[in-house]
Amino acid sequence: MADKDPETMQQEMQSLKEKILQVNRDLFILEEDLLFPSSTQVNVFVSYDALEYFQLDGVSLKINDRPISNHLYTERELKAMNRGAVQRLFTGNLPVGEHELVAVVTGVGPEGRDYKRAVSMAFEKTSGTKYIELTIEGDDLRKQPGFRLKQWE
Structure with a gap:
């Protein structure tokens, strides 16, 4: 050769x-x-647009009172989220049926005070992938951050 x-x-x-x-x-x-088969998969994301009223430190998630995710944010991650990035907080499996998701958000709120809020949502897991988003937005009227959970259709 x-x-x-x-x-x-x-x-x-x-x-x-x-x-x-x-x-x-x-x-x-x-x-x-x-x-993570698609028939049992659940994904939770976070979006952040409240820089004027809230400095995000961390997010903790629970499903059915069971801790599933904790995340502390770096300066680099916050800069990306301020530019519109969406972060995946959790991917896991859940059986079909009723469930409750609780997100606890910590950070620094208006006037430099420590801020901790919880938001929850009951949802039904059906066959197929479930997508849920934790949205953190500034409320210009109240001059406060707002937190909500929503399902993607």
């Missing part, structure tokens, strides 16, 4: 790297499908 020139070997190496990356993506997708 003749020796291959370095350029041909480089092209083969690049081709192998691309194939490995594709296999890795495929495995990740399969793993997600196995761990």
Whole structure:
């Protein structure tokens, strides 16, 4: 077998790297499908647009009185969210039926005071993926932050 020139070997190496990356993506997708089947999957996201009235520190989530997620925000994450980013707080599985989601939000509110609020929502998990968003918005009329949970249709 003749020796291959370095350029041909480089092209083969690049081709192998691309194939490995594709296999890795495929495995990740399969793993997600196995761990979080769409029939039982629940996703919770947070969006933030209350910079004038509220500095977000963290969010804790509970479903059916069971803690499922805690997140403390970095300055970098807050900057991204102030530019319109939406963050996924939780992905998990729930059986079909009635459930309650509670989000506890902490931060610094108007006049530099510590601020802690809880918001809850009852929802029905049906077959298929469920998407819920915690929205943190400034209320210009009351000069306060507002918190609400909503389901995506």
